């Protein structure tokens with residue numbers, strides 16, 4: 001990594017670094033896939049593709065077909081791009097799918113969704129205890145994963161407390177970290193576990209303490225950039241609403257501290273999760289926002305803001321792929337200090353209507369200025 005600084009004021013003006021990997025990306029399908037894939041492929045050497053599409057990716061066969069769809073969705077002139085597939089962990093997923101079929105192909109792991117707690121999680125595991133209870137299918141899937149040295153990707157949230165009462169959304173991750181994750185780790189000591197889009201100080205503390213070759217986490221740019229004050233300033237901002245929820249300031253600070261420490265088990269996972277405007281500005285605003293339009297630039301901005309620009313390459317381009325057993329990219333990207341404005345929404349064809357009908361997709365930070373620009 002090379003940072004070139006202005007001789008007069010010492011300010012960084014140009015960065016050359018290895019092309020990053022996005023370890024958590026919702027490419028979606030159809031029109032949205034065609035919109036998003038080129039944004040991602042331009043910025044990232046590869047991405048871990050989330051399986052909560054409609055329908056969800058629940059078999060190896062579906063994952064390979066989805067991978068082909070993705071390959072067709074970006075312009076090869078942009079450069080090579082490696083879609084790293086995941087399977088959706090359901091109560092029905094056959095351990096054989098993992099044991100027999102993962103070894104040969106590019107699938108990197110299985111994604112756990114707590115049922116009903118996030119977008120597209122209806123097929124998720126009903127009872128988290130099945131992850132550590134012998135004889136259940138999820139338990140056997142995790143054993144097969146460990147044998148293949150693949151990764152369990154966790155949406156770390158519980159819906160119910162230990163008495164069976166519904167948890168407050170701001171408590172879901174904390175509860176999972178303290179009450180569910182230790183059981184999974186105990187039951188599968190050789191399994192590689194990635195806590196996805198870590199969002200709380202309790203999570204940062206746990207991963208900071210126990211992280212290593214078997215446990216790590218991804219951080220999103222938005223959880224590092226904004227906190228609950230931003231989401232509710234002057235009213236509720238639907239285009240700042242994600243699962244896991246944007247926590248109060250102290251949690252953002254804890255995530256920033258974890259990034260500052262720069263351990264090898266903390267990496268980039270953007271959780272760019274686009275929705276058409278009709279799903280956001282409506283009776284019940286769905287979680288997830290597009291960030292792929294500035295997928296590496298947002299991180300560069302916030303890493304500079306918190307004084308750790310020198311750690312950007314390790315975090316973005318090395319730590320994630322290394323944990324997942326993938327060679328970091330040999331390609332380079334260049335970022336320059338040049339302000340640009342996110343001026344317009346994007347458009348996708350509106351599903352179920354004539355092709356001429358389109359719908360807006362509001363990108364994160366629409367109307368605002370980004371300090372770093374990808375060349």
Ligand SMILES: [Zn+2]
Nearest residue numbers: 024050271273
């Ligand atoms: Zn996600």
